[in-house]
Amino acid sequence: MRRDTFLKSLAAMAAAGALPLSANAAANLKMMIPANPGGGWDSTGRALGKALQDAGVASAVSYENKGGAAGALGLAQFVNASKGDPNALMVMGAVMLGGIITGKPPVSLTQATPIARITSEYNVFVLPANSPFKTMKDVVDAMKKDPGSVKWGGGSRGSTEHIAAAMIAREAGVDASKINYVPFRGGGEATAAILGGNVTVGGSGYSEFAQYIESGKMKGIAVTSAARLKGINIPTLKEQGINVEIGNWRGVYAAPGITPEQRKALTDMVLAAMKSKSWAESLEKNAWTPAVLTGPAFDEFVDREFASLRAIMVKSGMI
Known part of the structure; x- marks a missing residue:
């Protein structure tokens, strides 16, 4: 019209x-x-x-x-x-x-x-630039040894990144109820926590982390889509052997x-x-x-x- x-x-x-x-x-x-x-x-x-x-x-x-x-x-x-x-x-x-x-x-x-x-x-999971971890496998391996040692940061309880973290734990054979999830009221708070190293790994929509990934302040380690996002060189969870997809x-x-x-x-x-x-x-x-x-x-x-x-x-x- x-x-x-x-x-x-x-x-x-x-x-x-x-x-x-x-x-x-x-x-x-x-x-x-x-x-x-x-x-x-x-x-x-x-x-x-x-x-x-x-x-x-x-x-x-x-x-x-x-x-x-x-x-x-x-x-x-x-x-x-x-x-x-x-x-x-x-x-x-x-x-x-x-x-x-x-x-x-x-x-x-x-x-x-x-x-x-x-x-x-779709969500993207990121690490702060100075993290000792390099890949999602590193995160999952640490979670297998001690679920509480990995702090997942993201939106409120029940957010898609919270659900995705629980699904990743389940796929890895970890009791999802024992994951250490830290909820934030908004993307600004979550971003600050990730950049400050107050959480191990952060999750949110790509748009919220794009500038930090592009500037090298964060490292994108996985996306929750079935295929890689167009123009974004971050592997999917499925590529890494983790059968999780959520939008x-x-x-x-x-x-x-x-x-x-x-x-x-x-x-x-x-x-x-x-x-x-x-x-x-x-x-x-x-x-x-x-x-x-x-x-x-x-x-x-x-x-x-x-x-x-x-x-x-x-x-x-x-x-």
């Missing part, structure tokens, strides 16, 4: 009351980022906000960071403070599902309104209690943002894979992901 045609359709929907209240011109959106600054959700939320403005469907986007409990603290605040607000969005993803499974927070993701899955990204996706939800028409309007706005030049640049810069899914298909995907992650976590000894 041409941009001028799209904007005309927005105007028609606004006249019919199908758009967020401020969207007669362009919406003033509020973006909840349920993590501390510097991580994947933070960069995703701010990139999406910029793309919404670039597409002409948002006149302004304000951001609020609320980290902790794999996004559950931000989810609780979003659910309780944004009921019926057609201009509120929240970044979420696989990490939040894992955190809900392990933490059992008092609020439920089903209280919010699904909008879209937008990206997929990390990110999406966006809207507030509880909005109307079906308002949900559709927000979905159309996000889809418009996905077609913007700004979003294309963010995908390339961060090595994100576009993975757009909306409507009932997204609802069903989230349900399947809950079941799949729970099964993986039970099998890996995490719950």
